[in-house]
Amino acid sequence: MTSWDIKPQGVQGQLKTVGGHAGDLEKALNALLADMSQAAQYAGTAVPGSAAKFVGPLAPGQARNAMGPVAAALGEYLKGREKELKSMTERIEACMRGAATATNEYLEGDLDQAKAAQDAARSVNLQYLREHSGEKK
Secondary structure, X not given: OOOOOOOHHHHHHHHHHHHHHHHHHHHHHHHHHHHHHHHHHHOOXXXXXXXXXXXXXXXXXXXXXXXXXXXXXXXXXXXXXHHHHHHHHHXXXXXXXXXXXXXXXXXXXXXXXXXXXXXXXXXXXXXXXXXXXXXXX
């Protein structure tokens, strides 16, 4: 790194844009999960009548429905995608926190900390970024 030339207003504008898209993605993922849950619930079972076995814990107030092959397949699909979905959300968070933290450090004149924030974003080190942006988790 030889020099930095950050325009804070530009960073702020990009963070606002990315934040809007991240919110849209969150809504889409929540809708996907809700739709898949409904599909699983209404798909029924391959077992007639009371011969169906009930699977899994129930949240209070939920009906006790048997899990058929469609529900099982949808569950396996989501389970298989869990790692990718988590990685996607963590990368978005790291990019946004890293850009904001690096810009703030740059404005305070601490280029070493700005570079550390940039490196943490690149390596998706959320613990570092959360601690240095004021949130501990």
